[in-house]
Amino acid sequence: MSKIVVLGAGIAGHVAASHLRRKLSKEHEVMVVSPNGNYQWIPSNIWVGIGRMKPKDILFPLAPLYAKKHIDYKQAKAVSFHPEGDSEENKPYILAEYVTGDEKGNQERVTYDYLINATGPKLNFEATEGLSPGKNKAHSVCTYTHAQEAWIALEGLIKQMKEGKKVKILIGTGHAKSTCQGAAFEYILNIEQELRRHKVRDMAEITWISNEYNLGDFGMDGMLMSYGSNIMKSSEMVEMIFEDRGIKWILEAGVSKVEDGVAHYETLDGAYKKESYDFAMLIPSFSGHGFKAYDKSGEDITDKLFRGFMIVDADYAPKPYEEWSVQDWPETYQNPSYSNIFAPGIAFAPPHSISKPRKSKNGTDITPAPPRTGMPSGITAKLVADNIIEMIKHSNDELHHKGSMGNMGAACIASAGFGMTTGSGVSITTYPIVPDYNKYPDTHGRKLGKTFGTIGLAGHWLKLALHYAFIYKAKMKPFWWLIPE
Amino acid sequence: MTRRISKYKRFMMMNPIIQFFKFIYLSIKVLIVVAGGHGGTRNA
Numbered sequence: 001m002s003k004i005v006v007l008g009a010g011i012a013g014h015v016a017a018s019h020l021r022r023k024l025s026k027e028h029e030v031m032v033v034s035p036n037g038n039y040q041w042i043p044s045n046i047w048v049g050i051g052r053m054k055p056k057d058i059l060f061p062l063a064p065l066y067a068k069k070h071i072d073y074k075q076a077k078a079v080s081f082h083p084e085g086d087s088e089e090n091k092p093y094i095l096a097e098y099v100t101g102d103e104k105g106n107q108e109r110v111t112y113d114y115l116i117n118a119t120g121p122k123l124n125f126e127a128t129e130g131l132s133p134g135k136n137k138a139h140s141v142c143t144y145t146h147a148q149e150a151w152i153a154l155e156g157l158i159k160q161m162k163e164g165k166k167v168k169i170l171i172g173t174g175h176a177k178s179t180c181q182g183a184a185f186e187y188i189l190n191i192e193q194e195l196r197r198h199k200v201r202d203m204a205e206i207t208w209i210s211n212e213y214n215l216g217d218f219g220m221d222g223m224l225m226s227y228g229s230n231i232m233k234s235s236e237m238v239e240m241i242f243e244d245r246g247i248k249w250i251l252e253a254g255v256s257k258v259e260d261g262v263a264h265y266e267t268l269d270g271a272y273k274k275e276s277y278d279f280a281m282l283i284p285s286f287s288g289h290g291f292k293a294y295d296k297s298g299e300d301i302t303d304k305l306f307r308g309f310m311i312v313d314a315d316y317a318p319k320p321y322e323e324w325s326v327q328d329w330p331e332t333y334q335n336p337s338y339s340n341i342f343a344p345g346i347a348f349a350p351p352h353s354i355s356k357p358r359k360s361k362n363g364t365d366i367t368p369a370p371p372r373t374g375m376p377s378g379i380t381a382k383l384v385a386d387n388i389i390e391m392i393k394h395s396n397d398e399l400h401h402k403g404s405m406g407n408m409g410a411a412c413i414a415s416a417g418f419g420m421t422t423g424s425g426v427s428i429t430t431y432p433i434v435p436d437y438n439k440y441p442d443t444h445g446r447k448l449g450k451t452f453g454t455i456g457l458a459g460h461w462l463k464l465a466l467h468y469a470f471i472y473k474a475k476m477k478p479f480w481w482l483i484p485e
Numbered sequence: 486m487t488r489r490i491s492k493y494k495r496f497m498m499m500n501p502i503i504q505f506f507k508f509i510y511l512s513i514k515v516l517i518v519v520a521g522g523h524g525g526t527r528n529a
């Protein structure tokens with residue numbers, strides 16, 4: 001009998017736990033350790049942030065589902081990693097701290113045979129002075145509570161606009177190395193559409209601020225894509241949308257400080273500037289959780305497991321952009337020092353960014369961090385689960401399931417406005433996620449046809465269909481596994 | 486605001502009948518990209 005412990009119940013952790021449970025017999029134990037008692041479908045936070053969905057529409061409690069499906073669950077957070085055990089405990093374990101109920105604050109050794117670290121990112125608001133959800137008129141949509149607070153503030157602002165106040169809205173990235181530009185892109189378009197719905201669009205100046213070098217970079221070095229019968233750059237597509245919607249933009253901007261209604265930023269040319277606003281939504285930088293790791297004797301071995309995020313089978317040797325290749329990216333998400341530890345989703349340390357790294361004249365890195373969106377998070381979690389299942393069933397350490405982001409497609413259905421007849425979506429698929437400039441030298445590292453973009457109402461329907469499909473799947477309702485990651 | 490999307494294009498983008506077929510096309514296309522498989526890169 002084996003015990004698999006999954007840290008985190010986000011997209012990656014929940015996908016891993018549900019596949020493990022479905023495919024492994026009950027003699028094996030599957031346990032989830034996660035501090036948030038709810039599963040949330042994060043992509044729909046955008047609609048919570050414009051008041052078109054309530055938090056309850058995008059979440060459900062995990063404990064009843066896990067009890068029904070025979071998945072053990074501890075509402076606790078991992079604190080430290082002990083992959084060799086210690087002087088008292090022979091088995092590897094993680095130290096977990098309960099976050100709720102009578103046991104709150106109590107720590108427990110949770111032993112494992114296999115460990116899946118799917119703890120995603122820490123939302124690193126502290127990296128930007130003054131950036132904190134709901135403070136200084138700046139908001140976040142990264143969690144459903146943040147999104148709900150953002151909507152309350154936005155609703156108040158819409159009221160003021162109706163009373164004749166002209167306002168400035170600033171949406172984008174809140175740090176020189178933020179990622180997740182796609183979420184901010186969705187939010188700015190949704191806000192723009194909501195202002196039109198409330199007939200106050202002319203009262204607002206809406207501005208995009210981003211650490212991208214070009215519009216539509218999305219932390220993926222931009223894309224060359226099929227667009228109808230044309231071939232278009234993602235920068236051209238986003239420029240077309242922004243101009244059409246009357247959205248201004250500021251690029252190459254590393255936001256360093258936020259004061260009440262003012263964002264301070266540095267640009268690649270070394271200038272220090274500021275932008276005022278009445279409402280902002282700025283995505284923070286993402287970081288690892290700062291976990292510590294210890295060997296059997298209690299020596300600190302954090303460097304063996306983490307470089308911010310968890311170390312996996314990537315090539316971390318520093319090299320210039322021109323020498324980067326898809327082979328740098330991990331395939332199995334296995335930690336090289338401890339073969340029973342894996343890190344799918346956002347929890348793994350990427351070898352480098354995907355976008356070309358750039359420094360300002362003052363030496364500040366202003367480069368989007370690489371995004372790991374929902375689809376690759378789910379795919380990598382499933383392949384990790386499949387490898388562990390094979391290791392258990394065949395007592396074999398060979399890993400047959402592989403999935404590099406350099407050999408994997410992703411779909412990004414970006415909401416551009418909510419409404420069954422008035423909504424819109426920017427649907428983009430990309431193959432591969434990490435551009436392979438050797439394989440596709442003439443098409444910016446991507447396969448045309450599999451990399452395409454389109455705009456329209458169908459995109460909104462698709463995004464809504466995915467919302468319902470993925471919540472159905474996450475609830476493990478009949479035949480849930482037929483819905484692909 | 487600068488009009489960058491023509492009236493005709495906007496009609497195509499927002500017409501529910503045209504978009505219904507687009508929805509089916511898009512769903513299949515997305516499925517092909519996602520279910521199209523994934524793998525390693527090192528021994529390819």
Ligand SMILES: Cc1cc2nc3c(=O)[nH]c(=O)nc-3n(C[C@H](O)[C@H](O)[C@H](O)COP(=O)(O)OP(=O)(O)OC[C@H]3O[C@@H](n4cnc5c(N)ncnc54)[C@H](O)[C@@H]3O)c2cc1C
Nearest residue numbers: 008009010011012042043077078119120183345346373374
């Ligand atoms: C607003 C927004 C919109 C998005 N829209 C899209 C989209 O449209 N399409 C798309 O593909 N992607 C989208 N993404 C990205 C997508 O949400 C992420 O790729 C995905 O959530 C990553 O999954 P994950 O499981 O790695 O991390 P997460 O989903 O962040 O899950 C991490 C889990 O770990 C838990 N955890 C944290 N700390 C600990 C600890 N110490 N111990 C144990 N557990 C811990 C958390 O509670 C959580 O359950 C969006 C992201 C945002 C913020």
